[in-house]
Amino acid sequence: MNAAPINLAAVEPQLRALLAAGRGAEVEAWIKPHLASGSGPVSLWLLLAHALRVQGRVAESLPIQQMVADQMPGDLAVRFDLAETRLLLGDFERGWREYAFRYSLPHTSRIERKVQRPRWDGRPIPGKTLLIHDEQGYGDTFQFMRMVAWAQARSQARLVFDVNRETAGLASRMQGHDGITLRGDLPPAFDFHCELMSLPMIMGLQLADLPGEPMPYLQALPERRAVWRERLAPYPGLKIAFLWAGRPSHPNDANRSMTLEMLKPLAQAGVSLFSIQKGPAEAQALTPPPGMPVVSLSADIRDFEDTAAILSEVDLLISIDSSPVHLAGALGRPAWVMLPFLPDWRWLLEREDSPWYPSMRLFRQKEWGGWVGVVERVALSLGELRRQI
Numbered sequence: 001m002n003a004a005p006i007n008l009a010a011v012e013p014q015l016r017a018l019l020a021a022g023r024g025a026e027v028e029a030w031i032k033p034h035l036a037s038g039s040g041p042v043s044l045w046l047l048l049a050h051a052l053r054v055q056g057r058v059a060e061s062l063p064i065q066q067m068v069a070d071q072m073p074g075d076l077a078v079r080f081d082l083a084e085t086r087l088l089l090g091d092f093e094r095g096w097r098e099y100a101f102r103y104s105l106p107h108t109s110r111i112e113r114k115v116q117r118p119r120w121d122g123r124p125i126p127g128k129t130l131l132i133h134d135e136q137g138y139g140d141t142f143q144f145m146r147m148v149a150w151a152q153a154r155s156q157a158r159l160v161f162d163v164n165r166e167t168a169g170l171a172s173r174m175q176g177h178d179g180i181t182l183r184g185d186l187p188p189a190f191d192f193h194c195e196l197m198s199l200p201m202i203m204g205l206q207l208a209d210l211p212g213e214p215m216p217y218l219q220a221l222p223e224r225r226a227v228w229r230e231r232l233a234p235y236p237g238l239k240i241a242f243l244w245a246g247r248p249s250h251p252n253d254a255n256r257s258m259t260l261e262m263l264k265p266l267a268q269a270g271v272s273l274f275s276i277q278k279g280p281a282e283a284q285a286l287t288p289p290p291g292m293p294v295v296s297l298s299a300d301i302r303d304f305e306d307t308a309a310i311l312s313e314v315d316l317l318i319s320i321d322s323s324p325v326h327l328a329g330a331l332g333r334p335a336w337v338m339l340p341f342l343p344d345w346r347w348l349l350e351r352e353d354s355p356w357y358p359s360m361r362l363f364r365q366k367e368w369g370g371w372v373g374v375v376e377r378v379a380l381s382l383g384e385l386r387r388q389i
Contacts, residue, residue: 019050024051046065092205132160138327149177160177173218174218232310241324242275263375336381338375
């Protein structure tokens with residue numbers, strides 16, 4: 001017997017609220033009778049795919065997303081969601097192709113760079129100038145900076161890297177470019193261009209290519225390291241930098257962030273905790289929970305050069321998914337990353353390591369919202385590390 005007709009416009013907000021709360025099994029159970037015939041509204045199929053992802057059944061969501069994309073190739077939001085699923089599953093070849101639709105969405109089209117030069121297609125262009133321009137967030141920039149040197153080698157061109165001001169100092173000291181220009185300034189004349197995160201598609205990046213050389217590919221300023229080395233020297237034991245919250249405007253922030261109170265198990269004998277939290281949550285470190293001594297460095301962190309120097313002087317970074325995590329990885333510094341049950345695509349699934357960063361260890365939620373178990377495992381591992389030193 002077919003399910004009764006539904007008013008999808010009325011019920012969809014309720015289903016999305018359940019999904020945001022991680023109640024994917026309930027949404028799946030509600031939807032399936034309405035799709036039992038094998039047909040139904042596209043939006044209902046996409047909600048089913050989302051419900052499967054929320055339950056950690058990402059591979060099962062893929063054929064649904066692919067079916068909808070095949071039927072509606074002009075729906076670029078569907079194509080972008082498909083890209084993230086393929087990348088999360090490690091299917092880089094098809095995932096990067098779909099990822100090209102990232103600037104065709106209503107909320108992203110306004111930030112696309114309009115460039116009146118041809119996009120580089122990966123072929124050698126000796127004697128020409130290639131402009132690589134960064135995009136999106138700081139973490140994306142740190143993660144994909146490694147490919148600038150690869151693009152220079154492949155293109156045989158004079159390569160100019162157009163980068164945001166906040167990361168330009170670090171970028172200026174890495175290999176693989178002939179000059180740096182700042183985002184928003186008029187770049188020098190160039191013949192071809194490419195977005196930083198289009199390089200994986202153009203260059204055919206595969207998992208086996210990671211992490212690539214050179215590794216690490218960023219270095220902290222020696223003079224900044226000296227300043228922070230002196231600042232941190234009086235504190236005994238293992239020196240741990242940490243943060244617990246991301247940018248509140250991030251679409252997945254509710255799932256990736258926590259509170260300082262939740263990290264109280266990190267307070268252990270022989271461990272000095274240094275908050276490098278920035279943004280609204282940094283104030284929590286000024287009044288930490290009882291029994292959790294925290295030294296807040298946040299007010300004295302002027303830029304990513306300070307963050308890089310701190311990460312180069314402490315023993316370990318413990319963090320949620322954040323831009324300092326990618327900076328630590330690019331610096332080759334040890335980092336433990338606490339991930340939500342449904343992580344961002346770049347962390348893949350199940351594995352405890354990251355192919356992007358050899359110095360990184362991943363601690364994943366085992367159920368939706370399960371930060372308590374994650375923190376317990378991090379605290380246990382921290383105790384083991386302390387005993388080894």
